[in-house]
Amino acid sequence: MKFVRWLADIDRRIIFVVIAVAVVVPLLFPLGMRVKVTPQTQTIYDEVENLPGGSNVLVSFDYDPAAAPEVHPMALAFLHHCFQKKHRVIIMALWPQGAQMAVSAMAEINRDFDLEYGRDYVNLGYKPGGAIVIKSLGNSFAEIFPKDMAGRSTATLPLMEDVSNLYDVDLVMDLSAGVPGITEWVIIANALFQTRTAAGCTAVSAPQFFPYLQTGQLIGLLGGLKGAAEYETVTAYAGKASPRMDSQSVAHVVIIVFILFANISYFILRRKREEGSGGPTARPPTSA
Amino acid sequence: MKSAYAVLLLTVALTAAAHGQTLRTAENAAAADKAVDAGGSIDVTWAPSPDELEAEVKVLGYEVWRARRPAGDYKKLADVEAGKESYNFTDEEAENGVEYFYKVRVRGEEMSTDTAPVGPAKATREWFHPNRLNMLIAAVLLSAFILYYISQARAGKVLFIRRIAGLEAVQEAVGRATEMGKPVLFVPGIADIDDIQTIAAVTILGRVATMVAEYDASLLVPCSRSLVMSTAQEVVKEAYLEAGRPDAYRRENISYLTDDQFGYVAGVDGIMVREKPAANFYLGTFYAESLILAETGHSIGAIQIAGTAMPSQLPFFIAACDYTLIGEELFAASAYLSREPRLLGSLVGQDWGKVVILISIILGVVTAFLAQFGVEIFGRSIALEQLFVVK
Amino acid sequence: MRREIPMIVAFVAGVIIILEFFVPTLRNVAGQLQKWYLVVVAFAILVGAFNLLRMNYMKVRGRRVDWPYSIVLIVGLFAMTIVGIGWGIGQGTVFDWLFNYLMFPMSSTMFALLAFFVASAAYRAFRARTVDATLLLVAAVIVMLGQVPIGSIWVPSWWPDSLVFLTPDWLKDRIMNIFNTAGQRAILIGASLGVVSTALRILLGIERSYLGEE
Numbered sequence: 104m105k106f107v108r109w110l111a112d113i114d115r116r117i118i119f120v121v122i123a124v125a126v127v128v129p130l131l132f133p134l135g136m137r138v139k140v141t142p143q144t145q146t147i148y149d150e151v152e153n154l155p156g157g158s159n160v161l162v163s164f165d166y167d168p169a170a171a172p173e174v175h176p177m178a179l180a181f182l183h184h185c186f187q188k189k190h191r192v193i194i195m196a197l198w199p200q201g202a203q204m205a206v207s208a209m210a211e212i213n214r215d216f217d218l219e220y221g222r223d224y225v226n227l228g229y230k231p232g233g234a235i236v237i238k239s240l241g242n243s244f245a246e247i248f249p250k251d252m253a254g255r256s257t258a259t260l261p262l263m264e265d266v267s268n269l270y271d272v273d274l275v276m277d278l279s280a281g282v283p284g285i286t287e288w289v290i291i292a293n294a295l296f297q298t299r300t301a302a303g304c305t306a307v308s309a310p311q312f313f314p315y316l317q318t319g320q321l322i323g324l325l326g327g328l329k330g331a332a333e334y335e336t337v338t339a340y341a342g343k344a345s346p347r348m349d350s351q352s353v354a355h356v357v358i359i360v361f362i363l364f365a366n367i368s369y370f371i372l373r374r375k376r377e378e379g380s381g382g383p384t385a386r387p388p389t390s391a
Numbered sequence: 392m393k394s395a396y397a398v399l400l401l402t403v404a405l406t407a408a409a410h411g412q413t414l415r416t417a418e419n420a421a422a423a424d425k426a427v428d429a430g431g432s433i434d435v436t437w438a439p440s441p442d443e444l445e446a447e448v449k450v451l452g453y454e455v456w457r458a459r460r461p462a463g464d465y466k467k468l469a470d471v472e473a474g475k476e477s478y479n480f481t482d483e484e485a486e487n488g489v490e491y492f493y494k495v496r497v498r499g500e501e502m503s504t505d506t507a508p509v510g511p512a513k514a515t516r517e518w519f520h521p522n523r524l525n526m527l528i529a530a531v532l533l534s535a536f537i538l539y540y541i542s543q544a545r546a547g548k549v550l551f552i553r554r555i556a557g558l559e560a561v562q563e564a565v566g567r568a569t570e571m572g573k574p575v576l577f578v579p580g581i582a583d584i585d586d587i588q589t590i591a592a593v594t595i596l597g598r599v600a601t602m603v604a605e606y607d608a609s610l611l612v613p614c615s616r617s618l619v620m621s622t623a624q625e626v627v628k629e630a631y632l633e634a635g636r637p638d639a640y641r642r643e644n645i646s647y648l649t650d651d652q653f654g655y656v657a658g659v660d661g662i663m664v665r666e667k668p669a670a671n672f673y674l675g676t677f678y679a680e681s682l683i684l685a686e687t688g689h690s691i692g693a694i695q696i697a698g699t700a701m702p703s704q705l706p707f708f709i710a711a712c713d714y715t716l717i718g719e720e721l722f723a724a725s726a727y728l729s730r731e732p733r734l735l736g737s738l739v740g741q742d743w744g745k746v747v748i749l750i751s752i753i754l755g756v757v758t759a760f761l762a763q764f765g766v767e768i769f770g771r772s773i774a775l776e777q778l779f780v781v782k
Numbered sequence: 783m784r785r786e787i788p789m790i791v792a793f794v795a796g797v798i799i800i801l802e803f804f805v806p807t808l809r810n811v812a813g814q815l816q817k818w819y820l821v822v823v824a825f826a827i828l829v830g831a832f833n834l835l836r837m838n839y840m841k842v843r844g845r846r847v848d849w850p851y852s853i854v855l856i857v858g859l860f861a862m863t864i865v866g867i868g869w870g871i872g873q874g875t876v877f878d879w880l881f882n883y884l885m886f887p888m889s890s891t892m893f894a895l896l897a898f899f900v901a902s903a904a905y906r907a908f909r910a911r912t913v914d915a916t917l918l919l920v921a922a923v924i925v926m927l928g929q930v931p932i933g934s935i936w937v938p939s940w941w942p943d944s945l946v947f948l949t950p951d952w953l954k955d956r957i958m959n960i961f962n963t964a965g966q967r968a969i970l971i972g973a974s975l976g977v978v979s980t981a982l983r984i985l986l987g988i989e990r991s992y993l994g995e996e
Binding site for chain 2: 965
């Protein structure tokens, strides 16, 4: 009985240690499980695939290093796919650290492609203001981003000559970990300017964007590490998300086992209490 | 001028013929006022030259030329790169009400060919966006409901508002913090002041601050946006003033930490662990940080009241907090706590808005269902979805 | 007057931005207002930085609890600013290095806490106390299994298509796309109505809390 009581009120640090082991061990000894591609990932893939080469794709880096383990692999797989299809990529950020995340993503992408800055891609950097920035991009990129991240005048970048406002963007991919992020892109870029919009976000935030998927306001949605792993699978890109899915699998199972323990101990203790008080039908003595 | 133009065309044609090939013009060129805008813009559209598609002669790109008369003095407006299925150029330097003519020139390696002039096109400004009539009706209707019930409430009509457990507990939480001699922690979310949830949170902060001032407890408000911090400082100062305790107001207790999401979480968690507040309020917009905050708060044994309209974070708050305001309860909070009739009126108006939305949803589902079976009225599908599309 | 002027500004700016949605002619005026907003926001970042600096300086000067951490903060703030302005923030710069090897791991660590907290919160919250709680528990387990590859591993290849509704994968899709989305949408509609009504109250000056007034 003592054990059951201990289990019911387990020190959370024990849970933490078990979870840590469940996450680390599969990272060291991968199980190599295969990820199934869901329709909301497939639709983003198809969109990039079907855009004519040379289309303008805007990628908004609205996340910071914290969400990077989940969202950064999406950025890499998506950018890789875009450059493979010879699309031109405009990078911007509504989060202060997003622009820097884009720098590290492009550093990795540049190893696989021979890209020319200004013609194949641009990094416009960070701009505070969230929703209003998106709304203003409906009028003009040059006014909001007169200079790119490195301080070059955007007017001198060949790519930006063809992109005057959001109407010239064929696809927006918002990679977001919070606010400003997907909601802003959907209700402004998509609703006001009819820009085709796709998104990727952390797993905890994904469920709230499902309504936008059903209405078609989002073409597709990559949710968390799983979404990233799916995009890696569908584009056959050897990224970091797929191997990490093993850890997530094992951690989920461990959490389920914990929930099971919690319930077993809960039921044993409840029965004990009921027996102690004379069964479930017994009423506590009441004074008149 | 006309003859000069003819000579030019002839020269181009002859040069081309000399090379044994010609460059065919861009197809379906057209110019028209840019639809629903503030004026000053004309859209020029065209389809690729057949030579671009068949790739017999290399097409380098297109040029757009503009003049005031068909055979007038054309000036080049723009170069457009080749390689698209259809082309669209917006001339944003047109004067309203002036007639313009345009030519599209297809440019090859050694020759170029112009389309016949297209136009006249006139830029005009529009005063109404016809595709948004449905939104206008919805906005007017909803505003009318809200304003009507506000006026009713002002006239003294008693409006019912259901009990919201989370808000009943505010006083209890502040009271407990006072008894224990520990501070109250108020976290107004991670969004900026332009987010309505943040405004709702700041409104509730005003009420909480009044209680804190009356009970003589202390209040900590770490903010993740500087504008939220400035607003919160004003609100709390005013609340202390109203409670007759302006001397107890501590500006430094309402501080800015960082815009960075998890930097902010680290900061707030640090405050919790050091100061051990007895009551934690998490109200506003939250993302993945919600559970990290709430679990840390749980571990220090604080009574916790959360409220957000972020659906994906609600489960976390419900699991880890004592009370949670769900969705619009957050917006109802300021009316609930103040019992101010005008605020209560707007709540009732909102509910009528919800009734209209419910009816439209039911109507939409029924008509869409019937339309599936080919039910028609006056020979048209009865599905109503087009009524709700906003462009 | 201290109250009236901000309220008039809020009313005029709000009405112009709303009307612009319906009246294209106002686009340029609204665009101008939006530009002003972006300028104000940029300055707000400075306000935050100054406040942060002031607070932490006072903490160090007063030797308040944990004041050494404030020194770390002040040094960090200046180091990143000086390095960023002085040598740029592009690839391969010192700023980039600090970002990749300090910011990156520290921030990721904070977010990683979520994995542990999810487990401990789930342990406490998911107990089959009532019918509602049991439904929540079952749904949680199905979604957790359906979300990861391990959920479909146990389904053998000969599993008949007619019994697909018994696999976690299938059930998870239904739970997420039907039940979850319906609930999310209801909350979204309710919250949006709240947004409209709060916005209306602010425009009309009924809600004045953002001015520091009750």
